[in-house]
Amino acid sequence: xxxxxxxxxxxxxxxxxxxxxxxxxxxxxxxxxxxxxxxxxxxxxxxxxxxxxxxxxxxxxxxxxxxxxxxxxxxxxxxxxxxxxxxxxxxxxxxxxxxxxxxxxxxxxxxxxxxxxx
Amino acid sequence: xxxxxxxxxxxxxxxxxxxxxxxxxxxxxxxxxxxxxxxxxxxxxxxxxxxxxxxxxxxxxxxxxxxxxxxxxxxxxxxxxxxxxxxxxxxxxxxxxxxxxxxxxxxxxxxxxxxxxxx
Numbered sequence: 001x002x003x004x005x006x007x008x009x010x011x012x013x014x015x016x017x018x019x020x021x022x023x024x025x026x027x028x029x030x031x032x033x034x035x036x037x038x039x040x041x042x043x044x045x046x047x048x049x050x051x052x053x054x055x056x057x058x059x060x061x062x063x064x065x066x067x068x069x070x071x072x073x074x075x076x077x078x079x080x081x082x083x084x085x086x087x088x089x090x091x092x093x094x095x096x097x098x099x100x101x102x103x104x105x106x107x108x109x110x111x112x113x114x115x116x117x118x
Numbered sequence: 119x120x121x122x123x124x125x126x127x128x129x130x131x132x133x134x135x136x137x138x139x140x141x142x143x144x145x146x147x148x149x150x151x152x153x154x155x156x157x158x159x160x161x162x163x164x165x166x167x168x169x170x171x172x173x174x175x176x177x178x179x180x181x182x183x184x185x186x187x188x189x190x191x192x193x194x195x196x197x198x199x200x201x202x203x204x205x206x207x208x209x210x211x212x213x214x215x216x217x218x219x220x221x222x223x224x225x226x227x228x229x230x231x232x233x234x235x236x237x
Contacts, residue, residue, distance in 0.1 A: 004160070029219060031218065031219035031220045032219050032220060033219065033220050033221065033222060035225065035226075037228075042230075043206065043230065043231045043233075044228065044229070044230045044231060045161070045208060045210075045228035045231075046228075047225055047226070047227055047228075050222040050225055052218075052220035052221060052222060053219075053220045054220045055220070091160050091161075093160070093161075095219060104149065104151070104163075104166050104168070104174070104176075104215075105163045105166075105176060105177060106161070106163070106226060107160075108159075108160025108161045108162075109160055110158060110159055110160055111160060
């Protein structure tokens, strides 16, 4: 069963506007962690932001924020004031205690390709 | 700090050949990981290590071996490469977990990747 679902294969956003990238997850655990990574065309994986399941406030990191709705099991990434350099693949990931590797494994979604239009 | 580095960046192998991918980190991280990324997919864990001299299997370990002789290095070996192992390989490292599933202490930081093609 798919643990992380990113329903938007591709998204377009106008420069300087905000954009939300969707992520829903499936877990029966009460304690878990959610991560977002950015992969530009150069290929590296860049850590953006983290949200713990017991965090009462949504995580923020500069222009990145996480819209965490625990009851809906969603952890959407919001990028404010988009820049051309934000064009990249974005992956949502969850620490997956139920996997064979336990808490050491991150389970990734298939990603959303964001294109920022000048 | 260089962070996490990987050697080589690109490699082409013929079926049956062997090779070793090297990962090095200078952040004094306890944990290290090897992932592979295939087109249209996220990353999948191959093997991981929670300390020098220890290794464990991840989600897709078949056809790979690993060693962690030094804390800063994590090697991924392919003994007999197959076309199905054509992929982009990422190494990552993190601090040790504090035992809480909802903690961000062991956030994983990735290297630049190695693109491997097996013909």
